[in-house]
Amino acid sequence: VEVEVRTPIGVQALRLYHPADMLTLNEVFCRGDYGADEALGTVVDFGSNIGVSAAYFLSRNTTAHVYLFEPDQRNIAKLHAQLAPFKGRYTLREVAVGLSDDAVSFCHEETGRYGGVSSALTQSWAATARTTTVPCVDAEKALRAIIARHGEIDVLKVDIEGLEAKVLKHLSATTRASIRSIYAEMDGRGTELSGFRRSQRGSIAVYRRIAHVAAAAERATA
Numbered sequence: 748v749e750v751e752v753r754t755p756i757g758v759q760a761l762r763l764y765h766p767a768d769m770l771t772l773n774e775v776f777c778r779g780d781y782g783a784d785e786a787l788g789t790v791v792d793f794g795s796n797i798g799v800s801a802a803y804f805l806s807r808n809t810t811a812h813v814y815l816f817e818p819d820q821r822n823i824a825k826l827h828a829q830l831a832p833f834k835g836r837y838t839l840r841e842v843a844v845g846l847s848d849d850a851v852s853f854c855h856e857e858t859g860r861y862g863g864v865s866s867a868l869t870q871s872w873a874a875t876a877r878t879t880t881v882p883c884v885d886a887e888k889a890l891r892a893i894i895a896r897h898g899e900i901d902v903l904k905v906d907i908e909g910l911e912a913k914v915l916k917h918l919s920a921t922t923r924a925s926i927r928s929i930y931a932e933m934d935g936r937g938t939e940l941s942g943f944r945r946s947q948r949g950s951i952a953v954y955r956r957i958a959h960v961a962a963a964a965e966r967a968t969a
Contacts, residue, residue, distance in 0.1 A: 752776045754806035755785050761802060762829055767860040768797065775803045780951050781904055781930045787811045789897045791890065793844045793914070794906035794932075796860065797822050798829035804902065805833040811901075812836050814893055818843040818881040819855050819862050843883040844907055846917050853881040863908025870908070886914045890922050899925040906932040911952075915940060929954040 750772065751758050763769055774780045781800060783790075787807045795801055795817040804813050815837055817826060823841060830837055843853055843864055855862030856876040865878055893900060903926050905911045911933040924942055935945050935952025943954040 752806075754803075756806050756809055759802060759806050759832065761799060762797075762825070764797065764825060765860070768799070771796065771799045771860060775800050778949070780948065781902065783807050783902055783928075786901075788901050789893065789899070790814070790902045790904070791893060791900055792816065792904045793886070794904075794908070795822075795826060795839070796906075798826035800904060800906075801826070801837060802829055802833070804904075805830065805836055810836075812838070812897075815839040816842055816844050816884070816889070818853055818883075820879075821855070840884065840889075841882075843881050844886050844889065844905075844914065845883045845910055846885065846913060847883070848885050848888070849883050850880050851883040852878050854878050861908060864910055867907075867909035867913075887918055887922060890918065890926070894922065894925045899927065901927050903929045904931075905929065908932075912938045915954075924956070927956050 748763050749760050750763060751760050761772060763772060781803060783804060785808050787804060788811055790804045790811060790813040792801055792813055793816050795815040801813045801815055805811055817823065817839065818841060843851055845851065845864055852865040853862060854865045854876045905914060907914065911931040915931060915938065920941060923940060931952045932950060933952050935947055939945060940954055942957055944957060946953045
């Protein structure tokens with residue numbers, strides 16, 4: 748089914764392939780889980796699914812660029828079709844994200860909405876889900892390369908089914924200082940990040956960089 752959503756750059760059509768995709772649409776466009784303003788520049792999306800969150804970020808303005816990380820091959824063609832209006836403004840890596848460069852067992856259920864590195868999953872659906880081997884990249888290395896290109900990242904979205912806290916803790920202080928906002932699909936209580944203020948928005952842990960940390964990052968790269 749195709750639905751239309753209002754955005755700062757006009758009405759955008761989104762393709763939903765399964766009833767579960769309506770949940771994603773509601774979370775992203777209606778509930779505003781990943782709230783971003785129209786000054787958005789560089790975004791990194793760990794766990795891009797069929798591209799609904801990327802379409803949200805890309806529709807904040809006509810210049811933002813989004814780096815996507817999605818290993819589920821069933822989602823890749825859907826993602827490209829979803830983002831056809833934004834061709835040239837996104838970069839996709841067909842990989843999982845974790846703590847090291849490796850090949851990992853990746854588990855995904857039939858709707859494509861849920862999937863993650865098998866060793867990190869505790870959800871009931873994982874017991875009967877399909878498993879494949881996919882390449883995995885070190886989150887720290889991936890982000891460092893993007894920061895080297897753009898100077899900083901405006902938004903990092905992390906939805907990788909159980910590895911969110913470990914990946915955030917894995918990031919170096921230098922890398923975190925170059926990220927303005929982080930949205931992680933987890934209960935962030937007990938997972939504080941130095942240099943950030945944390946709040947909880949439903950199932951999303953929101954981290955905002957503290958001003959003096961941003962100033963220090965600017966001096967370090969000057």
